[in-house]
Structures are given as structure tokens and as C-alpha cells.
Amino acid sequence: MADLAGWRERADAALQRALPDPSSPPQRLHAAMRHAVLLGGKRMRPMLVYAAGALFDVRADVLDAPAVAVELIHAYSLVHDDLPAMDDDALRRGQPTVHVAFDEATAILAGDALQSLAFEVLANTGASDSIRVELLRTLAIASGAAGMCGGQALDLAATGNGTSLSVSQLETLHSLKTGALIRASVRMGALCGGASPDDLARLDRYADALGLAFQVRDDLLDIEGDSATLGKTAGKDVAQDKATFPALIGRDASRARLDELRAAMADALAPFGARADGLAELGRMAIERDR
Template sequence: MASSPAKAAAFETALSACAADVTETLERLLPRPDGPEGRIAEAMRYAALAGGKRFRPFLVCQSALLFGVSKDAALRVAAAAECVHIYSLVHDDLPCMDDDDMRHGVPSVHRAYDEATAILAGDALLTLAFDILGDPETHERARVRIELVRRLAAAAGAHGMVGGQMIDLASEGKSLDMIGVTRLQQLKTGALIAFSCEAGAVLGRASPDAIHALHAYAHDLGLAYQIADDLLDAEGDTGTLGKTAGKDAAAGKATFVSILGVERARGQARMLADQAIQHLDLFDERADLLREAPRFVITRRN
């Protein structure tokens, strides 16, 4: 899975450029504070514009590139995916969930505002995502818009992120085996990554084979991403991460690291990254940045 400094640098540059484009798109699509409900708009903008790698939007834009999708359409879907991701972080940080006071190096929404406002801001970000996807500006074909809405709803719902969060909460202090932890993370983390990888193919009305290849890529990428997250939680520091380190062990959560140990977990992440890259053999050099993404995922520091 050898990479090169030049490829890594090209990836970082492309990721940063995409993050800037997505932030600009979110700035335009998010509501402006106005009227008696303006506090919700403030909290939404605080959460969504605070920073972050915009990794899921990057996957949307790169998958769209494979099929000649317009940049504007890809950025709208990327913004929708990011709204769902940010909503999940706002809710995850709540005291009744993961109880974290920091996110992206600044106070979590419930700390900057209050718990009720954080809940409502998360709700509003989630619903905004579907408003964006349903708009004809996203795609002229209603069938494509409906398919995007359906796939994002599945990724975010009871058999996706929400289901994974439920398993996560229920498993605190309990012993999960490798199958259980994998299932948890496929739902909580992997489902939205899968949507992001497949969204470009849906926008481009790609073949079933292309969608299947991207789904397989996303499956391995998502697990590698989560193992890297577990390693960062175990070995990282709060200042670098921008959120509290060591929370999984403190909460007694089963993770890939707690089950496999640090070195085996790191080896598993490398193996999954290699597998993810192989799933892209169907595509030409336009997938080179997607090929670099698994390498980035397992070497990142936050």
C-alpha cells in the first residue's frame, strides 16, 4: 500500500480545496439568523461552519467526478451529507449521549448555547439535508433526487447511524466481540461513508457494477476509518484531536483497540485500506484521489 509524499501532498491539497468549497456551499445554504427563531440558525451555523476535514463531502465530490457530474450538483449533495454528519456530532456530544464539551477545538453546541438548542439545531441540520437533496437544483431528474433521499435516510436512520448509536450506548460496560463491534461501527460510522461514496454514482446514473464497487470500497474504508479513530482515542491527545481523548476506555466501551490491541488493530486498518483500494480497479486515474483516501485515513492525527 505504498504511497509517495507527492501523492499524499496532492491528496491533502484536494481535501483542503474541497473543504473550502463545501464550507462556502454550507454558508449559502444554511439559514440566516432572523426573527424569534434566529437562535436556531445561529447554532446551526456555529456547528456546521466550525471546521473539520469535510471528509465525507470529499468522498461525494470524488465519486461524482468519476461519472462527469457537475461540480455544483456534487457540492449540494456533499453539503447534505455534511449536514447529517454535523447533526450526529451535535447530538453525540450531548450529556445524555457521549457527553463531550469540545468539538473541533471549540465548545460543543450544548456548551456554547444550551442542551435544548443543541437538540433543535441537530434536528434542523438533519431536515435541511433532505431539503437540499429534494431541490431540483440538485438534479433535474426527480427519480435521482428520490434515490438520494432514500439512501441518505437509510444511512441516517434506525438501520444506520441512529441504530449504531443505540448499540454504542447500550454496550457501555458490556463486552462486545469483534462481530458486535464491527456491526456497531458499520452502522454508526460506515453507513454515512457508504452513502458519500455511492452518491456520485447515483447522481451520474452509473451502472450497478460501478455502484457495487464503490459500496465495497466504502465498506473497507469505513472500518479502516473507525479503527484509526479508536487508535487516536487511545493514543492521541485532546489538543491535537480537538475533542476529549481517552473517552472510550473511560466509558468502558468495547472498541477495535480494546479487542485486538494496538498493534493488531493497526495491522487490521492497513489490511482494510489495501482492500479498499483494490475495489477501485474498475476505475481509471480519475479515482486516484479515492485510492489515496484509505492511506490518509489510517495515518491521520485527528
């Protein structure tokens, strides 16, 4: 059985160690960074690192650095995503967003600092030099214009005219905004275990399906969930006329798409057998979650 709870606890402890001491200056910046990272979260991306590494019997301590790094990048992206210039949200993980709890300037700096800390942590991983370089390359590409930032730019461009995109364009958007970092999480865990090109290709297919499933479920939750359960403001996508799967294809078709993506994940993981139980469980969680 996959130890999802153990992986989550390990990620939380490693994040605590990686973040700056809140009593050291600049205290306000350090407090904002900790607020962004430590007040909840699913820890999906770190758990994907551990689960992918477990396929190849990688020691957990070797996986700590990439697990922490990818979560720091994710946290930074949420801090900036919530800013008034972007999604302008006041609630994240059931708590005030960083710019509300502190101020906009501190939130911007906190996001910047979390991003740079991610690469500092990853540069200090215990992996070999060649793997370390590949890990850095993987996370950098997934975080930048060819990945998460590019997807966010496409999302902002479509906001206010959500039905202007085709379904294929929306899938491309989310393959960058959400999928790229999920794909990097899986790939970094596998790289630490010396995965073969064939193994990496299979895991990329799994991660691509998972990333899209995560977003389809997110879109459904925005219209079906409530703020208290979600830990963030429900109904924002509709209010801002954002491009979403329910808006383009409807709720029933969105649920059918989730079933297709569930099958795609299972097919990609089938050659790994029981060793992929952790990845399979994380895929199920992404589809069936209520927040």
C-alpha cells in the same frame, strides 16, 4: 490529480449558503446550527461525494446538494452524540460543544433543524427526478435505524461493558454508526453520474472498508492522541469503557487491521484506474490522519 483542497473549499462555501441567516429569527437556533457546522471539521463526507462524482465526470454544481446534505446529517449526529444523555462531551473540533456553548434544548433543536435542512437541500438538487428520489432514499436509510441511528443505539448499549462485544459485532456496530453515512456519501456521488450496478457494488466495497478503517483509526487516536490535536476529548472511550478495536484486539492487531482495510480499498478501486485518485487519497488520509 484530485483537487481535495478545492472540494473542501467548495463544500464550505455551499454549507455557508445553505445554513440560515444568523441575523434572522430565531437567531439563537440559527447561531447554534452554524456553530455545529462551520467551526472546522475534516469534510470527509462531502469530499467523498465530489470524488465519487468525479469518477463519472459529474459537474461539481450537481454534486453540491448531496455534499451539503450528508455533512448536515453528520453535523446533526455530532450535536446529539455530544449531549449529556449520550457521550456527554464538552469539546468538539477544538470548540465547546453546542450544548455547552448554548444549552441542551437549543442543541437538540439545532440537531433536529440540521437534519430536516439536509433533506430540504437534497430535495432541491438539480438531478433528475428519478436520481433525486434515489438520493433521498440513500441518505434516509443511512441516517436511520438501519444505519447511523441504529449504530449509535448499539454503541450506547455496549458503553460501560466494552469487552462484551465480539469483533464481528463491533464491526457491525461501526458499519452502521460510521460506515453507513460514508457509504451513502460515495454512493450519492456515483448515482449522480449514472453509475452501473457493478460500479456501485465496487464502490460500496471501497466505502465499507473506508468506514471501518476510519473507525479503527479513531479508536487508536483516542488512546494515542491528545485533546489539543484531536479537537475533542481524548481518552473518553477508555473512561467510559466503550467497545473499541484496541480494547478487543490490542493496538498491534488494530494496526494490522488497518493494513488489511487499506488493501481492500485499493482492490475495490483498481478497475477505475487513475479516475479514482481522489477516493484513493481520501482512504489514505483516513488511515494516516492524526485527528
